[in-house]
Amino acid sequence: MEDSAAVAGLLWDRWLSANVRALVSGVLPDGEADGRRLAVWLAGVHDIGKATPAFACQVDQLADVMRGLGLEMRTRRQFGPDRRLAPHGLAGQVLLGQWLEERRGWTGRQSGQFAVVVGGHHGVPPDHGQLKALQDRPHLLRTPGPSRGLWQRVQEELLEACAEEFGVAGRLGVWRAVKLPQPVQVLLSALVIVADWIASNPDLFPYFPQAAGRTSAERVAAAWRGLDLPEPWRAQLPPEDVGELFGGRFGLPPGAVVRPVQEAAVRLARGMSAPGLLVIEAPMGEGKTEAALAAAEVFAARSGAGGVFFALPTMATGNAMFPRLLDWLKRLPAGGGTRISALLAHSKAALNEAYADLMRGSAQRITAVAVDEEERVWRPREDRRAAPAEVVAHAWLRGRKKAMLSSFVVGTVDQLLFAGLKSRHLALRHLAVAGKVVVIDEAHAYDTYMSAYLDRVLSWLGAYRVPVVVLSATLPAGRRRQMAEAYAGAEGGAAGEGFDVVGRSDAYPLLTAVAPGGTAVVESPRAAARGVEVCLERLDDDFGVLAGRLAVELAGGGCALVVRNTVRRVLETARVLRERFGEDAVTVAHSCFIDVDRAANDAALLARFGPPGKSEGRPAGPHIVVASQVAEQSLDVDFDLLVSDLCPVDLLLQRMGRLHRHTRGTGQAERPARLRAARCLVTGVDWTGQVPLPVRGSVAVYGAHGLLRSAAVLLEHLDGRPVRLPQDISPLVQAAYGDGPVGPAGWAEAMGQALRRHEEHRKDQAERAGVFRLDAVGRPGRALIGWVAAGAGDADDTRTGRAQVRDSRESLEVVVVQRRPDGSLATVDWIAPGKAGLELPMDRPPSPRAARTAASCGLRLPSQFSSAEVMDRAIAELEELYVPAWQVKESHWLAGQLILALDADCQTRLAGFRLRYSPLDGLEVTRA
Template sequence: MTATLANSVTTKPQKWGKSLTVHSGRVAGGFELRSRLSEQARSVWAKHDRDGEGWLPLWCHMQDSAAVAGLLWDCWVPERVRAMVGGVLPEGEVDGRRLVVWLAGVHDIGKATPAFACQVDALADRMRDAGLEMPYRAGLGADRRLAPHGLAGQLLLQEWMKERHGWPGRATGQFAVVVGGHHGVPPEQVALLELDGRGELVRTPGGSEGVWRRVQGELLDACAVEFGAQGRLGQWRGVKLPQTVQVVLSGLVIVADWIASNPDLFPYFPLEAGFDGGRRVAAAWRGLDLPGPWRPRVPQEAAPALFASRFELPPGAVVRPVQAAAVEMARAMPGAGLLIVEAPMGEGKTEAALAAAEVLAARAGAGGVFFALPTMATSNAMFPRLLDWLDRLPADGNGKLSVLLAHSKAALNREAAGLRAGSRQRVAAVDVDGAERLPKAGEEGAGPAELVAHQWLAGRKKGLLSSFVVGTIDQLLFAGLKARHLVLRHLAVAGKVVVIDEAHAYDTYMNAYLDRVLGWLGAYGVPVVVLSATLPAVRRRELAQAYAGVGGGEGRFAAVEQAREYPLLTAVCAGHDPVLGRPAASGRGCEVRLERLGDGLEVLADRLEAELEGGGCALVVRNTVDRVLEAAAVLRERFGAGAVTVAHARFIDTDRAENDRRLLELFGPDGSERPGRHIVVASQVAEQSLDVDFDLLVSDVAPVDLLLQRVGRLHRHQRPGRPVRLREARCLLTGVDWSAPVPAPVRGSEAVYGRHALLRSLAVLHPHLEEGRGLSLPGDISALVQAAYGEGPVGPAQWAPVLQEAQLVHEQLQDKKARAADVFRIREAGKDGRSLMGWLAGGTGDADDTRAGRAQVRDSPESLEVIVVEESEDGSLATVGWAGEGRGGLPLPTGSVPSPRAARAAAACGLRLPPRLAKPYIVDRVIAELERFYFESWQVKENPWLAGQLILPIRPGCPTLLAGFRLMYTRENGLEVSNADA
């Protein structure tokens, strides 16, 4: 049964003024608002059709919004969110529903003011004819900006609550701020005070002031009676709303408003005779067809049966101890909480997280899962795994489930695009505040789907409201950023289980945002699962305390940091001491011998030639793209072009995806196409989320946790037939001047990771390098990570002065990053009863998943992204010729709009330019030169793929000159950049 209106479906029998039920496609009850109002109150308008004569009276929009809010509460809001709201109100969830419906009903009361009503002459004249005098728009002039209708609505509602119902002024703000902030930003106190002193914007002075006051009160009185709040306001007066509840109420009102503001669903007046509010809402809800939340049940199977039913396990596979332990701990936790899973690479942490999420969601009443990963590439890899898991979940009465891949290039992902094309939604998505409208899906596939990419949820501000979301960590970190419509991000996560993968991969700046978000998730009671193979103990404690909302001096968390077992589970629940789980190791593992290798390119080539004499596959990981390309050039000369593959982040998107696919095909678990002898030269893209297996590893020195991730690609699978010389797992460490008194990493590595982290890594690895002691995996993982990130001395005594100097520089940099992150970070969840007013003061505006948006939560170098197209001798443009699946060589006319197929194919060829081209002293010149390829015919709404993008034309085999640099792009090497005069 889908969570939509259908014959014989009845919503939960809760009260909305009169009972609201759904039967035979009709919503009945609660639609008598118009009959309670005078002609003057009925004349107030709320919306108008800018392209025609249609309009919507305020009473009708109030009624529509309230009805939608009630349906959202009954059919869409997860149980966890309903329980949180109801938990602070005298009559629980029944009161919660009344409150949501009432606030949605009155959210636009600020439109019953001269400052708003004067905007459309014809509609203002109707109101004047009814006795509501007001100046013409020009008469109020720029002062109108002091009275946006959200702020005016908050002022009117607070006044009404005090004067009509005896509320103390301070108590009104925590409720009325929902009205004041329904356009995305809660007001600041100074704005409210300023408007309070400008009464002419709220009521026209003179004889008409009393009429305005009466109409405003009449509308609020009628809403209180009609929407069930009249008899409850006295009880609510003593309630202190937590800020978490204020946030989700604000989010629900915004969602209800946006749906009720969609003219495709709720047509404007004039309407046909026999207007019926119930049928109007029922038809709109049927047309929206919004999927309801996931409603899981706690699985009763033992771990082996559970994993066998939820995942496609290879023959002979057994459930690993850490997987079974994660499920059991999720079952045993006293309530919703944080579960940290630390286990070696390849132990099935992803499956453990999903299985635990199912248990935690069922116990907490969560309605979905948000899976956050470090990069777009890892998100893309995770998305089909999530879909497979969803397909294997028991139905348990769930209808359609909404699913989203959340990052800026998700539309180019095959699975995500296929899911959207297969969904049958046809309603336009409308963001009434941002004038965002997505085209109807018209001719896309009409087949029903159990998993749908619901089109109304496709807007950039609504996407995370889907039940199941896979996205980059940025999407979660945005929940800690002062940004417009932040309440929607919080509403989205408040009803889900959140999974955070690769928790070790984030720096101080990102962790500042992550910790703040964890604090809010803990306040919401959101279950969170954190995954890492190489998590420092101090970071483990920070995560636990951030979720619990306690400071660094809390003694009961000392054991969390002191634990050194591995694998390790940590559970944190509000009001309880942390619990540690110590599952047995799976028995998988290997010994890895570390060796030093000089940094010369010929030294590298000679060593590989010797090691691969009898065959074998080697992975060479370099810390910068320039080092990747330099090494690949030398190795191709020695071994031949066909024996060397390059992988790094400076390929266009389609090529990078193909590179990953080919690496998995050649070096993945199957191994059927594994070459006899081959070398892959890669940057950090080989560190994570690629299940590849090599016989030999050569790596630049890196922070020890990341180096261990690279080592995890060495002898990853049991593979018979490895060359005799390579049957012992070995990692050759390079990128270091080993002859210096203290080993000195190359400059490029220091620029990426900092000297401190690299020296600490070398220090803890020194015994393994000096004494030839094997590196035991997974046995040594935790010990190495904790030593490298701990505060104790490491390395030989003569290294101490250099290490101390590097540490001082490192600490100063971390302090700087922490201060920088705090500028736009939201404050911690406030005390009960503290209004959200000023919550986003000094914010960033919108938080978008764009280069600029991601820079707000990532401390990474600025870069420019371009779309690469191919330029012919005559200057005409086309999509790059080697793009597969019929996407190559499609014409891109510059004097007209390219075809949708060609534009989409071109957009799939995005490329991030290196940071050196975005430095402040050159970025303006780079952009100016790229804007030579700005074509007016492409800047239209019919061309969303290319409008506003920077275009980089290339000619195969020929360099492109850009701002004094020579750019060469090839399918084999990606983008190579050099000085034009070199």
């Protein structure tokens, strides 16, 4: 009790961010002093449920000592299965509630909102059924008969002692009138969990403290120094001069002009009545990432947030963002802290070189230190000097359930959506995001299923008063309003006229600011990027026609990007184009490459087709990149000509962002003469009928409704009027995603059928998302009883975990190795020298280098393996290659992984399919 309470006090003083402390303290009569008392007291009493017969019977020799002192109890066997109805967290909640009611005069409603923190300290607050089952079996809490009163005396003596020791005895009468908001209950629960985990660590707190001859204060001080948790970021309000701010944080040269969108974002972040939601919609290349980080710094300084979480749609985009975040952190004044913690949060983070370097440089041993060891100097918050901080990946904060507690986190959006999923230890995820500024990138990339989770998370973030920055190049107005209303606590459209302006505006670029609980403000700065006019043209969906057209267009040289909606079409297209243009003239990019090849492909694309001055080796002669949707986002690449399968209009506009993205000479004079005007050829459609007929693969990916509305709003552009970027972005997106009729009268029947299927699909998505989705924020004073009841268990960044917050079938992830002719295994033979062909022995753990190299060759199998029948068969076949020697701690890179062994020709069979892998083309799957 003493250790947990002391740790909670240190966490409050030195680790919790100011905004979390303020939220807890703001509902208590004595402010921060009461907030600290409450946190310390709840941590101190959290294990009171162990002072019960149901718990105390577990160790015979200890139970006998208690029996000898009059505390009678049954044996563990005599209790039978009933004992499982009294886990000590639940028992503690009941005991604390009874004590508050019987000894302090509280009502059950008043006590429940405090006692539930004790009940949920193992990750799941009890539900009403569990409470009733325990209350119906009082013998689990106190043995009936003569010793019942003694059990109650012991329990009450401990609770009275805690109330006195931790300074709340005189406050409990005042707190009776407090109605704890549910967000405060969650944060207190999380703080108690963290304090419990630290105090329960025997390396920090040895079991026999008296053997060390330390006082309690010395014991706690030694443990805290051994843990050495980095303190939260304490942001300072940055310079008012936006040019100075961007120059200092992003290395802009003197005299460089800050873009209007960036300037407006910082101004709105400074001017809002309180830090809240800021939605930034702007074209590709406007510097939205830098605007978000600058706004985050302002928000953090104003709110007391202790870090930033940057959520991105994929692991690849997260990997690309992490070094950029580290660069930004190195330029920040530390706000007085000596170190700040940073984390890359996805399942393959350890394979990211920037994060791996950070971990290697942050090695530490978590253990209590000698009493007389020099203590790290700690000064009050106001006595801090602005100096750059050391960025570390703290060892204690790397665990699966603790990782998000780091101050600065880059991760996939799944990590944010998990905060809306009923799951164990959800309170820790809420504490993690409640103490940060949250940045959500590529917000347009989320479907109805994911949006249902995102909106619920936004509603909780608004309740926590967490500043949020949302970034998008193309956001439908209706979706923008849904997010604003969710954050303001008006899910379902109850916000009224104050949000009409958000749903009506089609200005672009557009910034929308929403203070917590307040109305929305919109502002439309001008775009800084030069305008581009893109001429659209229909192209028959025939590989021969495509090859012939590209031959004409690239006759004078140039680089073309062909974007297909499925990997299968990517590979078929590449095969035909190589026959026409040669192997060296065609590059393939899609998601079905092993991780190390995927990263190399992205780097190669940036190196060859990136911005002028930053890229080298741009092909002079004809070159064609055939890609899937991986080319849509987060790659600053520039092509002379674009060919795209028809897709939803916002995604087509994203693809157009890779066309003439940069100026190459005056009037694009450095591009081939035929390609100096930007053109996009739209294919993947049978254009000959009365109604366009998209190919089956595109319909499977996007649905007919989105494709037909995209074609409808693009008609006038396909018939001659160029698309003006950025002016036409918002009108096209709002028309395509609006409710109004679009397209010729002859399309009405087909579009009506597609709409009905689309609405049925959205309804189904919303209903399925609601199964495990967290409830909305309850009224103040309502206890968190049953908060995550009937939940999804543990939420983690695995294929199963991601499927819970994304509307996608589970996918299989494998580690790809090669089988040599003699039957032995090795890392694949085409990757970088020094990593290729490393031995993977089956009778012992591989070398760390070989194991890490193998793990870097992860591959997510395509949709052919996602049906339940095929997946089960594939898993059964993959598990035949089970290597016991790899399932040990020393081989953590490969333990638990499914291994896919290719032969010397990079082929194998799996679950009725033939798999062929090529470093040039990735994985190709055909029926065996």
